[in-house]
Amino acid sequence: MTRKRWAALILVVTLLLTTFSVTGCGKAAAPKVIKIAVAGPMQFIQGQHHWLGAQMAAEEINKAGGVTVGNKKYNIELVQVDTNELLSVDDAASAVEKAITVNKVNAIIGTIRSEASMAIQEVAMDNKTIMMVCGASLPQMAEKVGKDYNRYKYWFRVTPVNATYLVKASMLLLNHVGGVFRKELGIQKPKVAAIIEKAVAGDPLAAAAAKLIPTFGMEFVGVWRPSPTATDLTAELTAIRKAGAQIIYTYFSATAGVPYAKQWGELQIPAASVGINVEAQAKGFMQATGNKGNYEYTLNTYAPVQITPKTLPFYEEFTKRAGQFPTYNAGTYDAIYIYKEAIERAKSLDPEAVVPELEKTNYLSAAGKIVFNKNHDVTWGPGYVTALGTQWQDGKLVAVWPNGWEGITYPGTVDYKLPPWVVSQWKKK
Amino acid sequence: MLTDILITTLINASVYAMLATGFSLIFGVARIINLAHTAFYMLAGYFIFSFTTVLGLGLLPAMLLSIALVVVIAVLSYRILIDPMREHEAAVLIITVALAMVFQELMLVFYGGHFRSVPQLVSGYVTVLGVRVSSQYVVTIGALVAILAAVWLVLMKTRLGLAIRATAQDREIANVMGMDVSLISTVTMAIASAQAAAAGALVAPLFILEPRMWLYPLTIVLAIVVLGGIGSLKGSIIASAIIALSETLVTFLLPSGAFLKGAFSLGVMIVVLLIRPEGLFGVSFEGER
Numbered sequence: 193m194t195r196k197r198w199a200a201l202i203l204v205v206t207l208l209l210t211t212f213s214v215t216g217c218g219k220a221a222a223p224k225v226i227k228i229a230v231a232g233p234m235q236f237i238q239g240q241h242h243w244l245g246a247q248m249a250a251e252e253i254n255k256a257g258g259v260t261v262g263n264k265k266y267n268i269e270l271v272q273v274d275t276n277e278l279l280s281v282d283d284a285a286s287a288v289e290k291a292i293t294v295n296k297v298n299a300i301i302g303t304i305r306s307e308a309s310m311a312i313q314e315v316a317m318d319n320k321t322i323m324m325v326c327g328a329s330l331p332q333m334a335e336k337v338g339k340d341y342n343r344y345k346y347w348f349r350v351t352p353v354n355a356t357y358l359v360k361a362s363m364l365l366l367n368h369v370g371g372v373f374r375k376e377l378g379i380q381k382p383k384v385a386a387i388i389e390k391a392v393a394g395d396p397l398a399a400a401a402a403k404l405i406p407t408f409g410m411e412f413v414g415v416w417r418p419s420p421t422a423t424d425l426t427a428e429l430t431a432i433r434k435a436g437a438q439i440i441y442t443y444f445s446a447t448a449g450v451p452y453a454k455q456w457g458e459l460q461i462p463a464a465s466v467g468i469n470v471e472a473q474a475k476g477f478m479q480a481t482g483n484k485g486n487y488e489y490t491l492n493t494y495a496p497v498q499i500t501p502k503t504l505p506f507y508e509e510f511t512k513r514a515g516q517f518p519t520y521n522a523g524t525y526d527a528i529y530i531y532k533e534a535i536e537r538a539k540s541l542d543p544e545a546v547v548p549e550l551e552k553t554n555y556l557s558a559a560g561k562i563v564f565n566k567n568h569d570v571t572w573g574p575g576y577v578t579a580l581g582t583q584w585q586d587g588k589l590v591a592v593w594p595n596g597w598e599g600i601t602y603p604g605t606v607d608y609k610l611p612p613w614v615v616s617q618w619k620k621k
Numbered sequence: 622m623l624t625d626i627l628i629t630t631l632i633n634a635s636v637y638a639m640l641a642t643g644f645s646l647i648f649g650v651a652r653i654i655n656l657a658h659t660a661f662y663m664l665a666g667y668f669i670f671s672f673t674t675v676l677g678l679g680l681l682p683a684m685l686l687s688i689a690l691v692v693v694i695a696v697l698s699y700r701i702l703i704d705p706m707r708e709h710e711a712a713v714l715i716i717t718v719a720l721a722m723v724f725q726e727l728m729l730v731f732y733g734g735h736f737r738s739v740p741q742l743v744s745g746y747v748t749v750l751g752v753r754v755s756s757q758y759v760v761t762i763g764a765l766v767a768i769l770a771a772v773w774l775v776l777m778k779t780r781l782g783l784a785i786r787a788t789a790q791d792r793e794i795a796n797v798m799g800m801d802v803s804l805i806s807t808v809t810m811a812i813a814s815a816q817a818a819a820a821g822a823l824v825a826p827l828f829i830l831e832p833r834m835w836l837y838p839l840t841i842v843l844a845i846v847v848l849g850g851i852g853s854l855k856g857s858i859i860a861s862a863i864i865a866l867s868e869t870l871v872t873f874l875l876p877s878g879a880f881l882k883g884a885f886s887l888g889v890m891i892v893v894l895l896i897r898p899e900g901l902f903g904v905s906f907e908g909e910r
Binding site: 233235389390415418421427428430433434458459481482 | 625738740744745755826869
């Protein structure tokens with residue numbers, strides 16, 4: 193071949209290669225995708241559960257053929273957004289804004305800290321992007337939907353039930369323990385101390401505790417409000433013991449729940465501990481408390497009981513993959529399914545069409561039947577999501593509530609146990 | 622209630638004194654406000670966690686190894702980052718706080734934000750005058766007394782101690798007299814960081830490990846050393862008791878304001894400083910120069 197022919201051949205090959213590489217010729221066309229931002233503090237257990245729950249749902253849906261929108265098939269693509277919200281509220285809003293404007297996500301799920309979640313809510317509403325909370329419990333976020341529907345209609349909460357319901361449900365757990373005190377120890381009017389971290393979500397609980405506990409036939413001896421980041425609660429526990437409390441009603445959403453339970457067990461404070469301790473929902477709780485957290489009783493979302501036929505398969509698969517029990521942040525699993533079904537009913541990805549379908553949600557999730565109220569908040573109560581009461585017994589997390597409440601006992605529920613040192617302290621009295 | 626308050630104060634004061642005396646020592650000798658001091662305390666806790674749970678070492682060898690490792694890190698940090706900048710006080714402040722932040726982020730990367738627990742040397746509790754006290758606290762108080770006694774012996778009864786005290790008194794004159802002040806400062810850094818690491822080893826089993834665990838103790842330590850008089854070991858110990866008493870009083874007498882105990886303690890510090898700006902046992906700043 194002449195030099196000219198060689199040059200022409202090289203030119204042709206180069207052009208062909210360029211064409212193939214640009215068009216992707218020879219490969220199957222990439223499937224269309226629905227992008228969902230999973231927003232949470234990814235260095236912390238809360239964000240990791242957001243991500244794992246979402247990942248499980250996305251994998252299952254994609255494996256089953258994806259999402260059908262009209263006559264087109266879409267796969268779900270997750271975008272991990274590290275909000276760092278436990279350390280910085282500002283980081284959260286800007287991370288989500290980037291996901292919306294740069295990654296062009298169709299929806300946002302996750303978030304945990306109410307202050308950060310409210311900031312993210314504003315960013316999402318500014319951009320008319322669907323947001324499904326799986327972590328923050330502040331009722332005011334839902335109230336905004338009722339007050340300014342046109343702006344906030346894109347917002348929904350999947351987990352947990354809001355703080356108002358959390359108060360009700362946690363008071364039911366307190367009543368449960370009060371009943372056991374009366375039945376097993378013969379103490380008709382147990383004394384109750386409340387220890388409630390000083391956080392926004394704890395304020396309504398503190399007010400409710402002082403008001404409601406006496407109406408349950410119990411004596412209220414005081415409320416202690418430590419910092420959410422306190423590392424030593426021996427002074428509070430010593431003061432509670434001095435006040436003669438027989439039951440401690442708790443609210444810990446953050447780190448203080450671990451040293452509290454550790455020191456409560458270490459010092460064998462003679463008062464049963466019940467309420468909300470988010471850290472006690474995690475598998476690592478016993479290790480973190482040096483095995484002193486036994487008998488801690490907390491409100492929870494998931495446990496190895498059959499709330500619905502989906503609960504146990506989800507619980508077991510999540511535990512297998514993560515090596516941890518799912519906390520309420522893993523509700524991203526159900527959130528993605530709820531979003532998928534709404535899109536399929538709407539036959540569109542347009543939020544204006546999807547929102548009315550989300551409002552019609554009647555979905556049997558791993559946590560119970562999810563129906564949104566008029567403010568787009570998950571409904572709490574018998575027949576819907578009830579939440580669970582779980583207790584650490586012999587190093588295992590078991591469900592102990594509801595146990596007959598409103599006729600509900602989920603298969604797998606066991607009886608609540610009073611800590612033995614509480615029994616030995618008060619049995620003789 | 623008085624007994625409960627006094628016993629609880631003693632427990633908290635012992636922990637604070639453990640951290641504050643090391644901080645005070647390095648300031649007294651090298652004139653360095655080491656904001657990374659409580660980060661060394663955090664590092665010791667994480668090292669013990671790793672040695673016991675990952676490598677399967679026994680608790681005592683893990684504690685000793687962790688203290689040694691922290692001392693090495695502290696001395697290297699001092700020689701490489703702090704000593705060359707020692708004359709620029711503001712730069713040292715920034716460097717030490719940056720160092721602490723780096724340690725925090727490294728712990729976040731390697732261990733995540735999960736809460737970890739270090740096994741205790743002893744478990745259970747003892748009852749002292751009707752108040753339940755964790756056995757680990759009793760060990761901590763005993764260890765504190767032993768460590769402070771050892772530090773006092775080194776400072777007062779050895780040639781090294783004499784050199785350290787001389788350097789603390791007047792660095793320039795010590796230098797003129799032929800002492801290697803840089804070496805003495807390094808040794809002091811090693812002693813101070815060993816104290817912080819020992820505090821971590823003894824206290825970490827009582828609390829939980831998490832990457833931000835150095836922040837609150839730092840605030841309290843700063844309050845203590847300022848209140849006690851910067852550089853004064855005796856002042857640090859007495860100020861630890863005052864701050865601990867303030868915190869305990871808030872918890873017992875104002876339960877719904879228990880979260881304010883840190884702020885209340887800092888308030889006490891401000892009031893004392895308004896009356897006595899050099900702190901309880903410090904020399905006045907003007908006179909020192």
